[in-house]
Amino acid sequence: MSTLLSRLYQLFSHEDRLLILIDADPDAIASALALKRLLWHRLSACVISNIRPITRAQNERMLELLGISLTPYSRLNPAEFNRKALVDNQPGHHQTFAAHHYEVIIDHHPRLPDTTAGLVDIRPEYGANSSILTEYLRAAHIKPSLKLATSLYYGIKTDTSNFERPAIEADVRAFHYLFKFTRRPLVRRLEFAEFNIFLLKYFQLAFSRYRLRHQRLYAFLGPVSTPDILVILADFFLRVHEISWSIVGGIYEDKLVVIFRNDGLRKNAGSLASKAFGKLGSAGGHASSARAEVPLSLINDLAPNAQWQQWQDFLIHLVEGRGRE
Ligand SMILES: [Mn+2]
Incomplete structure (x- = not known):
């Protein structure tokens, strides 16, 4: 893990402007927040952008309750960023993702043949991408804030469907580690947001x-x-x-x-x-x-x-x- 972490750090310098692209769901949002935290103070700017409008009540509620702000892809100019990263997806998953070159790709979907980047960390056996990012945080000795820990915890919970879908011990370890940094009532409030009136x-x-x-x-x-x-x-x-x-x-x-x-x-x-x-x-x-x-x-x-x-x-x-x- 520490080799991966130092490779990640080596890819960036203080002048860099990083754009992290996601297809927003709890696991992707949490992964992006964790990457941003890892590179905190190592960049001149870092923006997390959702490539599609947020429509699911679950995602809206997560952003609202945890005070997370994303910039819609349609409202930014990708050329203003000299570095790009992709988490919880690979370029081949969407045409907007495929339009860019990446310094970092961290994902848990099966590896696609055209996935290349300065650092590619693909672990298809993991139930959640948040578990991988939690390992990076631990390797960096970063204690997650309530907001970050709750996001990652919730990302693992939703992607593994409370460990009913395939997951490995590493997911359980990450989940267990994050538990002490979250607050139960907050997690419960997140989980109550499955539907909205419009549905x-x-x-x-x-x-x-x-x-x-x-x-x-x-x-x-x-x-x-x-x-x-x-x-x-x-x-x-x-x-x-x-x-x-x-x-x-x-x-x-x-x-x-x-x-x-x-x-x-x-x-x-x-x-x-x-x-x-x-x-x-x-x-x-x-x-x-x-x-x-x-x-x-x-x-x-x-x-x-x-x-x-x-x-x-x-x-x-x-x-x-x-x-x-
Ligand atoms: Mn995922």
Whole structure:
């Protein structure tokens, strides 16, 4: 760890202006804060920028409660920064990320072939990127502030889904270390912010429309302002005892987006998604979660002015017809 830390320090000097790019979720926000803290007093400027607008209530609440300020990518000039860093993602994950060259990339997603930087630290076995950054802080003998520790702690909690998703002992060690610097009531307040009022109308739609077919719940929500809504609802329905699959679709911009979730018992969401939608658009994922996106222009079986019922039937037909397991 101390070699990595000294390599990190060597990459920067006091004249440097660093831009840290993130796709904001708790793990990415916390990782960026930690990197900024590590390089504190070693740079002339450091700005954390989110490449997309913040839409999830969970992220909004984290920024608000912890007093974190991010600069939207659309409001800054990247040319004003001579150094760039990427945390919790790699250039190949998004076209905005791919447009830059980086001094530092620290991530826990599987390594992509085109990921290069002065310092590349990729650890796919880690459940959270925050755990990696916590190790850097410890190596640097930096005692995290309440705000930083709570961010990292919350980043590990959300990315490992409270250690229900794959994680390793290093995640547990980081979590344990951070615990003494956080405050329980603050963490609890962060966790209460799963939804916002604006989301309730989509719950209402989903409750009135859903159909159950052999423990699979289907719902089509029509146009949504962000695909996050589909993810939140698909996750929500899995908490119902009788439901072992949830398949929630909607229209975002010019695409049909479908989210697949299951309880993980001898099921494969990724293969079901690609059987049902692979021929039409992009589809894939893991055993318990997957996503398909199909450009509306490629959907010929439905009239452009089709009602939600027809869309929902179309969804059921594609999944049940082609994807029986
Ligand atoms: Mn992450």
